[in-house]
Amino acid sequence: MPNTSTRPKRGRRNRRVPREDPARNELVSRSLESAQQCLFNQDYGTAFVHYLLVLNLAPVLKDFASESFRFTLFKWADELDSLGRIQDLFDCYEQALELFPTDEVIINSMGEHLFRMGFRDEAAGHFHKALKLKPDYPEAKENFYRVANWLVERWHFLMLNDRRRNHKYQQAIQKAVEGGCNTVLDIGTGTGILGMCAKKAGAAEVYACELSKTMYELACEVVTANGMNGLIKILHMKSLEMEVPKDIPKRVSLVVTETVDAGLFGEGIIESLIHAWNHLLLPPQSTQDPSRPPSQAGRVIPAGATVFGMAVQCLEIRRHHRLCVSEIGGLATAAAGELHSPVSCSSEDDSTEPYTTERLSRLPGGYTPLTEPFNALDIDFNNVQELEGLCSREVSRVRLPVTGEGLLDALAVWFQLHLDQQSSLSTGPKEDTCWEQAIYPVQTPHSRIIYIRHVQCLAKVFGPLELGDLFLNAEAELCSALACLGTEQSSGPRDYTMLECAEMALLNNQPYHDSFRRALAKLITNLKDARSVQGPSQGQGLEVMPLTDPPSGPMDPGPDPFYVLDVSEGFSVLSLMAASQGQVKAYSSVEKTQHQAVLRRLARANGVPEEALEFWLNQVEDEQAVLQRPSREKLWSAIILDCVETCGLVRQKLMEKATLARCLLEDGGQIFPERIVLYGMLVESDTLLLESAVQGQEPTLGFNIAPFINQFTVPVHVFLDLSTLQCRHLSDSVELFILDLMNTNANYTNRDVKVQASASGRVTAVPFWYQIHLNEEISLSTFNQDSHWKQAAVVLHQPLAVREGDWVRLAVTLLYLQMRQT
Numbered sequence: 001m002p003n004t005s006t007r008p009k010r011g012r013r014n015r016r017v018p019r020e021d022p023a024r025n026e027l028v029s030r031s032l033e034s035a036q037q038c039l040f041n042q043d044y045g046t047a048f049v050h051y052l053l054v055l056n057l058a059p060v061l062k063d064f065a066s067e068s069f070r071f072t073l074f075k076w077a078d079e080l081d082s083l084g085r086i087q088d089l090f091d092c093y094e095q096a097l098e099l100f101p102t103d104e105v106i107i108n109s110m111g112e113h114l115f116r117m118g119f120r121d122e123a124a125g126h127f128h129k130a131l132k133l134k135p136d137y138p139e140a141k142e143n144f145y146r147v148a149n150w151l152v153e154r155w156h157f158l159m160l161n162d163r164r165r166n167h168k169y170q171q172a173i174q175k176a177v178e179g180g181c182n183t184v185l186d187i188g189t190g191t192g193i194l195g196m197c198a199k200k201a202g203a204a205e206v207y208a209c210e211l212s213k214t215m216y217e218l219a220c221e222v223v224t225a226n227g228m229n230g231l232i233k234i235l236h237m238k239s240l241e242m243e244v245p246k247d248i249p250k251r252v253s254l255v256v257t258e259t260v261d262a263g264l265f266g267e268g269i270i271e272s273l274i275h276a277w278n279h280l281l282l283p284p285q286s287t288q289d290p291s292r293p294p295s296q297a298g299r300v301i302p303a304g305a306t307v308f309g310m311a312v313q314c315l316e317i318r319r320h321h322r323l324c325v326s327e328i329g330g331l332a333t334a335a336a337g338e339l340h341s342p343v344s345c346s347s348e349d350d351s352t353e354p355y356t357t358e359r360l361s362r363l364p365g366g367y368t369p370l371t372e373p374f375n376a377l378d379i380d381f382n383n384v385q386e387l388e389g390l391c392s393r394e395v396s397r398v399r400l401p402v403t404g405e406g407l408l409d410a411l412a413v414w415f416q417l418h419l420d421q422q423s424s425l426s427t428g429p430k431e432d433t434c435w436e437q438a439i440y441p442v443q444t445p446h447s448r449i450i451y452i453r454h455v456q457c458l459a460k461v462f463g464p465l466e467l468g469d470l471f472l473n474a475e476a477e478l479c480s481a482l483a484c485l486g487t488e489q490s491s492g493p494r495d496y497t498m499l500e501c502a503e504m505a506l507l508n509n510q511p512y513h514d515s516f517r518r519a520l521a522k523l524i525t526n527l528k529d530a531r532s533v534q535g536p537s538q539g540q541g542l543e544v545m546p547l548t549d550p551p552s553g554p555m556d557p558g559p560d561p562f563y564v565l566d567v568s569e570g571f572s573v574l575s576l577m578a579a580s581q582g583q584v585k586a587y588s589s590v591e592k593t594q595h596q597a598v599l600r601r602l603a604r605a606n607g608v609p610e611e612a613l614e615f616w617l618n619q620v621e622d623e624q625a626v627l628q629r630p631s632r633e634k635l636w637s638a639i640i641l642d643c644v645e646t647c648g649l650v651r652q653k654l655m656e657k658a659t660l661a662r663c664l665l666e667d668g669g670q671i672f673p674e675r676i677v678l679y680g681m682l683v684e685s686d687t688l689l690l691e692s693a694v695q696g697q698e699p700t701l702g703f704n705i706a707p708f709i710n711q712f713t714v715p716v717h718v719f720l721d722l723s724t725l726q727c728r729h730l731s732d733s734v735e736l737f738i739l740d741l742m743n744t745n746a747n748y749t750n751r752d753v754k755v756q757a758s759a760s761g762r763v764t765a766v767p768f769w770y771q772i773h774l775n776e777e778i779s780l781s782t783f784n785q786d787s788h789w790k791q792a793a794v795v796l797h798q799p800l801a802v803r804e805g806d807w808v809r810l811a812v813t814l815l816y817l818q819m820r821q822t
Contacts, residue, residue, distance in 0.1 A: 038050060051068070108143060121151065123147050157690065176294075184207070186209070191708070194257075222705050239272050251282045264438075302418055314368070317439060318407070320502075323336070328577075338497070340496060497597075502570070515778050516774065527668055560634070563587070566578070588615050644770055649718060661741075676773070680734065684764050688795050691717065693795075737812050750812060
């Protein structure tokens, strides 16, 4: 029986139920009502303040109000963005995240704002956090994939997969450390691999610096995972900002670096090494004192470089850097003036880049050498006086024998990197290397095209120009004259307009413009016929208030014009082509004043009335509202949407834009294009694997690096030239997906496609491209030799073995492909 003598246990004191605060409840109720009313009135700023008050006073309402709060936040943030109130915008997001710290939608949205403003590291952190909270969140996944290409460029994977390069660097570092260089600084450490090589070789002290926040954090993770945390000091800073003893205790005996790009000098290696010699390195070994031990002398790996150049003809380079056609979609181009890409060594414009980069061996159409390779420059990285004298070195002249006929399109440049006296690496076009080559394009007006004949030296050219010399001046962007190629320029600044390389290629894409011209002409003809049958328009649907007053001017009298809106990204002549049809009022979304001037010149030269072409963004206050009616009572006859990015992907939010555009079309009006069909095929390509992730199970030089950098692997490889990709086709091309911009009911969100293997092998990727249908009869492919578009590919990081005749099932969505073998 129970022990009745036991004292009863003291019961737990009941918690006091919090007393209701009527005044507080009244304030919450009224603020919530005010927030909802402000939201209805589109007063998003005031609504946001009321929601903050409500949710801080009554957190129990978070679940109830979360959707409305998000909507209010995003609308208010867009307003603040348009007003340039950036700090207020981020303050609002910080306040929102205090209330909803694990809301993946808010975190992702803040990342989008950060990315648009150029804060890529911070944006990536937000996208990554959103994915950790919800791994299947498609918007965050797509955003992270896009930003990952900026944060960890694809060449990092190629370099880590380049075993020959890695081994040679390791050997050179080991030899230097064993020879007495026991204090080491790794400038631009990246993943930390060179610093770890030095520590593994026995260096007593190793320091490293990295400017990129993402790569700095990655290097810290890699060093820790390889048991060297505390043995290598990594600094998040530029080497140019480092000081002794503030950042490192004393000068070091060895600097290792690979801060070189395809043109050798583009990542600032000369400036970094001059600063290192003056502030961070021990003095170099002196011939007067050869007995000084290596630990008391400074040196650099790589020890130096030799730069090579070669004149080339290449249509692919030409069409991306200068105008090559005299007519675009029926418009004569002479009045456009000189147009070229922003890649130029001209000293007249600081906004230009001196060179671009290409892998010559993979250029569509190939290239033709016009000269033998020549030695342009030798440089010793262990001679600080030589480094300091590079920019002041006198221009030298080199006369080159011509070995072949053709048009001079560019100077291709590469280099040999001398790691030490015994070992070197070449980045030449015939080498199997992770580096591309630097391309200095010739920006010649096509009325003065330089033509090189097969003679003993660079020949005379049309007009008073004489091309006999290539000016070479070392480090000043490998000399600004390197790409100017010695033509006798007239005095005074040149009058030219710069377009992006992709915009130049688009202008040179004649099939694209001819197709649009025919499609526009057919539509306008059909609409004219319809109007002649129906008589004058008596109104066209529901009223939507415009952003501006109705356009008025000389075109008002007479028949109502057909309104055409071109919302293409960047520079586009499609609106002008539409205006040239007659009885058309065309609106262009071209923003830059200089580009608008080019279109106006072309309009005058081609007889297009001035009032037939308007610039739509000049008339709207909010770029988000570009898809609006041209006037209070009119609808668009045609809306031209830019559907595919140059990189090979469908533009974000395309279908939302198409849905809005359909509501703004007159009867019989059309969206261009009306339909997009996605095609793809199965391929086996080791190249795509090497460019997408660190491959293999073995550690890189014995270091565990792959799991960390492969976090930034993305499944979609963009800017792909499928025509020159090293691959084996394992199937025929198949239709994967259809986007119908004119018929909502015809669309779907995902689709399963069965593809039969036509050969045995390992499926490593699914390259894809688009057939863009302007109407039922006229279409364009993004995969042909004239296309300004590149292709893209979904890369499988676990290759799929197939035999001839096997069927592979692809699960296709707008964002990505999944594969299953059946």
